[in-house]
Amino acid sequence: MKLIDRNLLSGVSDKAKSSARRRMNYNFHETLDATLQRMLNALEPGTYIQPHKHENPDKVEAFIILTGKILVVEFDNAGNVTDNYILSPNEGCYGAEIPPRTWHCIVALEPESVVYEVKDGPYVPINDKNFAPWAPKEGDPGCQEYLQDLLKRCKIN
Numbered sequence: 001m002k003l004i005d006r007n008l009l010s011g012v013s014d015k016a017k018s019s020a021r022r023r024m025n026y027n028f029h030e031t032l033d034a035t036l037q038r039m040l041n042a043l044e045p046g047t048y049i050q051p052h053k054h055e056n057p058d059k060v061e062a063f064i065i066l067t068g069k070i071l072v073v074e075f076d077n078a079g080n081v082t083d084n085y086i087l088s089p090n091e092g093c094y095g096a097e098i099p100p101r102t103w104h105c106i107v108a109l110e111p112e113s114v115v116y117e118v119k120d121g122p123y124v125p126i127n128d129k130n131f132a133p134w135a136p137k138e139g140d141p142g143c144q145e146y147l148q149d150l151l152k153r154c155k156i157n
Helices: 006-018 143-153
Strands: 023-027 036-043 061-067 070-075 081-087 095-098 103-108 113-120
Touching (some): 006 023, 006 036, 006 061, 006 113, 081 095
């Protein structure tokens, strides 16, 4: 049995806090070629995940919030926000499923935010994500400005 408890969540969150990327995964699948990828994804405010979609191969991705608060955002092909939703166990909003071929990203709104993420596998880095050409790449200048603008567009803060 693989148990998700407070100790595991705290440990993954601590690693996210000390990571340069401000996030950390904890995989439950044993190999990258598993047909179902299951992981904890700990995110701290300020981490930047470039909007992306999963196509060729098409993959469904789902997020279930365990602690903290995250914003899930979907976009059209031009980068306009088409839908957004805050996941928070304290507010009774627990999860979101993203269909294949849908531009999306998640944004941490509180420290120690952890989601249980499920995605079709296998994980092949070269074709797992198609990154949005209208958003900065991770590590490029402008990532934090893009995040702040995205929060404004979603009427957060």
